[in-house]
Amino acid sequence: MATDGQASNMDNNLANGSSVAASAQPPRRGVLPRIQTRITTMAASKPYKAENNICHDDSSRPVKAQTIDELHSLQKKRSAPTTPIKQEVTAQSPTAFSTISEEERQRLQLQSISASLASLTRESGPKVVKGDPKRKLETPKAHEQHHQYFTPNISTSDSALKFTHILYNLSPAELYEQAIKYEHGSFITSSGALATLSGAKTGRSPRDKRVVIDENTTDELWWGKGSPNIEMDEHTFLVNRERAVDYLNSLDKVFVNDQFLNWDSENQIKVRIVSARAYHSLFMHNMCIRPTSEELENFGTPDFTIYNAGQFPCNRYTHYMTSSTSIDINLARKEMVILGTQYAGEMKKGLFSVMHYLMPKRGILSLHSGCNMGKDGDVALFFGLSGTGKTTLSTDHNRLLIGDDEHCWSDNGVSNIEGGCYAKCIDLSHEKEPDIFNAIKFGAVLENVVFDEHTREVDYSDKSVTENTRASYPIEYIPNAKIPCVGPHPKNVILLACDAFGVLPPVSKLTMAQTMYHFITGYTALVAGTEDGIKEPQATFSACFGAAFIMLHPTKYAAMLAEKMKKYGATGWLVNTGWCGGRYGVGSRIKLPYTRNIINAIHSGVLLNTEYTKTEVFGLEIPTVVEGVPSEILNPMNAWENKKVYKETLLKLAGLFKQNFEVFSKYKIGSDNKLTEEILAAGPNI
Numbered sequence: 001m002a003t004d005g006q007a008s009n010m011d012n013n014l015a016n017g018s019s020v021a022a023s024a025q026p027p028r029r030g031v032l033p034r035i036q037t038r039i040t041t042m043a044a045s046k047p048y049k050a051e052n053n054i055c056h057d058d059s060s061r062p063v064k065a066q067t068i069d070e071l072h073s074l075q076k077k078r079s080a081p082t083t084p085i086k087q088e089v090t091a092q093s094p095t096a097f098s099t100i101s102e103e104e105r106q107r108l109q110l111q112s113i114s115a116s117l118a119s120l121t122r123e124s125g126p127k128v129v130k131g132d133p134k135r136k137l138e139t140p141k142a143h144e145q146h147h148q149y150f151t152p153n154i155s156t157s158d159s160a161l162k163f164t165h166i167l168y169n170l171s172p173a174e175l176y177e178q179a180i181k182y183e184h185g186s187f188i189t190s191s192g193a194l195a196t197l198s199g200a201k202t203g204r205s206p207r208d209k210r211v212v213i214d215e216n217t218t219d220e221l222w223w224g225k226g227s228p229n230i231e232m233d234e235h236t237f238l239v240n241r242e243r244a245v246d247y248l249n250s251l252d253k254v255f256v257n258d259q260f261l262n263w264d265s266e267n268q269i270k271v272r273i274v275s276a277r278a279y280h281s282l283f284m285h286n287m288c289i290r291p292t293s294e295e296l297e298n299f300g301t302p303d304f305t306i307y308n309a310g311q312f313p314c315n316r317y318t319h320y321m322t323s324s325t326s327i328d329i330n331l332a333r334k335e336m337v338i339l340g341t342q343y344a345g346e347m348k349k350g351l352f353s354v355m356h357y358l359m360p361k362r363g364i365l366s367l368h369s370g371c372n373m374g375k376d377g378d379v380a381l382f383f384g385l386s387g388t389g390k391t392t393l394s395t396d397h398n399r400l401l402i403g404d405d406e407h408c409w410s411d412n413g414v415s416n417i418e419g420g421c422y423a424k425c426i427d428l429s430h431e432k433e434p435d436i437f438n439a440i441k442f443g444a445v446l447e448n449v450v451f452d453e454h455t456r457e458v459d460y461s462d463k464s465v466t467e468n469t470r471a472s473y474p475i476e477y478i479p480n481a482k483i484p485c486v487g488p489h490p491k492n493v494i495l496l497a498c499d500a501f502g503v504l505p506p507v508s509k510l511t512m513a514q515t516m517y518h519f520i521t522g523y524t525a526l527v528a529g530t531e532d533g534i535k536e537p538q539a540t541f542s543a544c545f546g547a548a549f550i551m552l553h554p555t556k557y558a559a560m561l562a563e564k565m566k567k568y569g570a571t572g573w574l575v576n577t578g579w580c581g582g583r584y585g586v587g588s589r590i591k592l593p594y595t596r597n598i599i600n601a602i603h604s605g606v607l608l609n610t611e612y613t614k615t616e617v618f619g620l621e622i623p624t625v626v627e628g629v630p631s632e633i634l635n636p637m638n639a640w641e642n643k644k645v646y647k648e649t650l651l652k653l654a655g656l657f658k659q660n661f662e663v664f665s666k667y668k669i670g671s672d673n674k675l676t677e678e679i680l681a682a683g684p685n686i
């Protein structure tokens with residue numbers, strides 16, 4: 001089909017081409033057209049006159065360059081001067097860089113980057129210089145005094161003799177060029193996105209995420225069974241940090257991104273990402289909040305720094321290492337080191353873990369949820385594990401998108417932590433998800449997708465590289481994004497589960513105790529791919545729908561959620577975006593349009609006042625009708641052909657729920673004894 005189309009297009013072009021040629025004066029074979037040397041009918045608008053009656057071969061102005069090199073130098077305009085240095089600084093409010101010259105500011109910035117990259121054993125940062133090493137002019141001689149580079153006090157070692165070039169907050173266009181020139185597997189797709197490969201790891205490696213245990217974190221953090229925080233000591237962290245920093249400094253150039261997290265300006269943090277790949281720099285450019293040039297000038301010292309040396313493995317002879325991958329967080333040093341994985345999601349989710357530590361300390365609840373808002377200001381949260389529909393369902397053409405994955409709930413309302421979205425691409429189509437499909441354009445990063453060698457058309461159904469194909473794009477690529485990404489207190493809290501057992505109803509209305517029970521339980525069937533090594537869906541429990549990212553005990557987050565939901569009167573819902581009519585392999589996944597209709601009925605308030613029945617075992621309230629959804633699927637028992645197998649499956653899942661919840665039964669949720677008892681009773685009855 002496509003070939004036919006192309007062929008006939010080509011025929012048309014040829015036909016058009018020849019007809020145009022025919023209508024102009026065709027040069028007769030063997031007779032070349034005469035060269036004109038006289039002005040005849042030059043357009044009157046042309047600003048210059050012919051000299052000595054000799055006409056130039058071109059009707060435009062001559063180029064203002066004497067040589068080819070000069071011509072090339074004209075092509076690139078220097079960026080507009082950065083915002084003027086503020087002079088009106090009072091003695092009471094001197095800002096960090098307010099009274100300094102542009103040169104001094106640049107020097108301080110490079111000094112800060114050099115300090116970030118400092119070796120802790122040699123106690124010095126590398127010699128850093130701004131700009132691409134391929135532009136030789138910018139590589140200074142060491143004795144030259146040049147404001148573009150910074151030389152720290154260097155102890156004797158060969159690594160101290162070279163410069164590390166810093167590609168600082170490059171634009172997407174510059175990053176495209178860097179990726180395409182220097183990184184294998186980088187291509188521009190037909191829609192303008194940058195296609196890249198993340199290497200051997202195409203998903204996160206939760207079993208390789210380590211957190212430094214020290215005198216503070218011993219008591220503060222959640223350790224042990226079920227916790228994502230695999231311990232490591234400070235010394236081992238420093239060994240890995242040194243390995244990453246030495247690797248990065250051995251390169252000709254590194255990328256540095258200085259950006260923000262959290263749209264709530266009172267609770268924003270400054271992050272620095274040092275990475276070796278343009279792909280990683282563009283990914284974080286999309287995922288974090290992009291500073292304005294003025295904000296960048298006043299950036300100062302970051303609150304948290306990532307060293308991404310993902311191409312380089314960790315050393316398995318190092319204590320605590322169980323593979324060649326390690327993602328290490330040190331809260332005291334405010335640093336994270338990545339070795340042995342190039343999957344970009346580690347950076348995004350690593351920072352999310354950090355927010356899960358920092359925000360609750362301020363009484364702010366961090367949420368692994370999507371978030372959107374109706375035209376009347378009604379906010380909905382979409383909690384759920386990977387693949388349950390946070391990104392898909394929060395991206396809704398009829399509502400404003402606040403964010404697809406990571407939020408904060410403070411006394412001021414909700415705020416997105418990030419500046420972009422990270423959508424799954426498997427089986428993506430314009431028809432099913434037009435807004436996400438259209439966001440995959442110039443500036444978007446497309447990970448691990450397969451495309452036609454010639455047309456660069458992406459085949460979203462192709463799983464040859466991985467099932468976890470991904471697109472990262474700035475949030476403003478979604479047409480109805482809410483910028484700034486903040487909103488009032490949520491009205492609906494939707495818990496998403498992708499139930500591979502097919503026994504949970506497509507929608508149920510939850511009591512407060514049930515909401516807490518299901519929030520702490522965090523059930524889903526993990527969909528293939530996002531976590532490395534998972535190929536088939538399997539039942540999973542992940543506390544707070546994000547056990548891989550929370551840092552404190554789950555009951556801390558649960559207590560905060562209960563308090564906020566009560567205070568602001570939010571309603572909890574459980575939505576199964578997984579299977580109906582049988583388990584995975586027998587039934588089928590609930591159709592996305594049905595789920596959207598369910599979600600619409602929640603947003604509109606229709607589902608608050610409708611008829612409900614209660615299910616056995618889980619005791620869930622289910623509506624008897626939802627507009628645009630076949631009534632027979634609303635009660636899963638009706639959708640199953642074999643009722644006996646349904647009941648067995650239901651009991652099996654209920655048993656897994658009970659078993660999972662045992663560890664939480666000895667904990668109290670906040671200061672409320674009654675709520676704790678109610679939560680324990682809100683689980684399945686068997």
Ligand SMILES: Nc1ncnc2c1ncn2[C@@H]1O[C@H](COP(=O)(O)OP(=O)(O)O)[C@@H](O)[C@H]1O
Pocket residue numbers: 384385386387388389390391392393404423424425426577578589590591592593595
């Ligand atoms: N009924 C449904 N509801 C939500 N998503 C569905 C449904 N059926 C299929 N899907 C697919 O499941 C995936 C959900 O993934 P995503 O929205 O990225 O989840 P998350 O953001 O929670 O990780 C998407 O690929 C989506 O197209």
Ligand SMILES: C=C(OP(=O)(O)O)C(=O)O
Pocket residue numbers: 204345348349385386387391405422530
């Ligand atoms: C980036 C991730 O998020 P999600 O799959 O929830 O979109 C992830 O879990 O690796």
Ligand SMILES: [Ca+2]
Pocket residue numbers: 368385386405
């Ligand atoms: Ca997620």
Ligand SMILES: [Mn+2]
Pocket residue numbers: 390391404405422423424
């Ligand atoms: Mn998502």
